[in-house]
Amino acid sequence: MKFDISLVISVLAILVMFYCLWLVLTLRKNVPGGVVGNTWKTLTALVVLFTLGYLVTPFFGMLPPMLMNVIVSLIFLFGAIYVVITVKLIYRIIEELAG
């Protein structure tokens, strides 16, 4: 494991993701159900998945390239799903508030 700029960025990303995990878990009690509450559960699961994925990034140099590519691809895929869910949720909230 080399100590370089990418490692620093990875550690920062992990810290931010842990902060995000803390946020989704602590704010969850404020949205027990409804449109937001149901989506929140999915977002929480995705944040847990990202946290695990991000934790692997400092050890990328030690992984076989094939496995590394699969992990990166999965993070991208679930990242895209996360964005779709978030955009749809925001739009749904706007619809509810405007309706």
Place this chain on the structure above:
Amino acid sequence: MDADVVLARTPQGAAALEKHDHDLPRTLRHALILIDGRSTVAKLEQRGSMIPDFPAALRDLVARGLVAPVGHAVPAAANGGRSLGSSLVTLAETVLGDKSGKVARRLAESGQTREELAAAVDACYKLIRLTIDEARAEEFRKAAKDLLSRAG
């Protein structure tokens, strides 16, 4: 049971009536039919006087979760807004239980005119729908509109 309390069928009560639930004794079924979501216990007792031990049947329906209080009868215009506001808070607490905090606070803090309360009910409906439960949001809105329309 408080004679001024208005009773309404819960979703379970409506379902029991619709599917002719055979586990429901005939007396309770007849009592359940009389519940219209607008009448007070006092009015219901008048209407259900032909049903044997009607007050006990009402208590049994509440205990079974088939019927729930949705507020108090709205007194004549003299007390107007304030009574209506507190009826709406009671309704929110009945429908939402321990999750009623924010909704009850919002209703309590709203203005007391009928228009202000109607606007608060709409806002609360959206809040419930977004953050608590979509089915209970519909239940709250229907009962709240009933209360508001009865207040004239």
